[in-house]
Amino acid sequence: MNEFKRINVTVLGLGPRGRLLCKTLGQMSHVNLSAAFTRNHHKGIRLSDDLKMPVYTDWHDMMASQRPDAVFIAVPIRKHHEITQAALERGIGVFLESPPVIKTKALKGLIDLAETSKKPLVFSQQEFFYENYQELIETLLRGASDGSPLVVQVGAWPALFDNGPEPPDKPAFLATCLPLMNLLVSSALEIEGGRVGLCDGKPVLELAFRTGGRWRVEFVENRDRPMFMSFPNQALEFHADEASLRRMLENSVNVFRQTASHPLDHQGQIAALELAGRALSDWLQARKKGSTL
Secondary structure, eight states: OOTTOOEEEEEEOOSHHHHHHHHHHHTOTTEEEEEEEOSOHHHHHHHHHHHTSOEESOHHHHHHHHOOSEEEEOSOGGGHHHHHHHHHHTTOEEEESSOSOSSHHHHHHHHHHHHHHTOOEEEOGGGGGOTTHHHHHHHHHHHTTTSSOEEEEEEEOGGGTTTTTSOOOHHHHHHHHHHHHHHHHHHTOOEEEEEEEEETTEEEEEEEETTSOEEEEEEEEOOSSSOEEEETTTTEEEEOOHHHHHHHHHHHHHHHHHOTTSOSOHHHHHHHHHHHHHHHHHHHHHHHHTOBO
């Protein structure tokens, strides 16, 4: 792909994250944001005027009409697999915040499709932790040298807590876990064991590492998006703010432009997905049995 060519992109989904994507992409000189998608017809008409570009209510029609180089997906995660597969089959690259499916076999199928079509399938969430993560991890591990568990708080979507007595929505739990799992993968921390239980009706994940360290992960309700991670004992926080989103998108687009046939670290994402899947299974069992930690 020509290094100086602007890439033509569209955004699927105009919720809070989708609108933030549109705003950020619109500020990038080497990206041409040509259209967006929302299911809501009236919302589409209004946002088309606000965004000054076409807004479709049928994403198949948008792909066929716009023929973008890539799509940014910001719709509910349950639709990610279908849209990703359709885009790659059309020869359109895909940008996702996190892996589009829960099952690793299905994910590997999409990766194979991306490699066959020579179109990138880029997972951007992991890049959020690229900056200085090694230094931060070393600081955290040193701070936990007294043997007590390191407390990690992960901001969870309302879907994790708004279901009452019912089990949480699986895709929502997966999406909540992935930032943490990606951090563990990118930092090369090897997990020896773990368990999930409840504390005051909320999920708690305990992880033990081969280094001897332990983490207690608390999922706390957070209605703001994007999600956050914090280490309250160490006064360190990871915030997915607008500036970090801009850096993440620029890095992702550079991957797309320079090495279109080589997406980001899929093996690391698969490992994160498998880990999140095990956590999901444990969490559902904890909810079913009422297990506490």
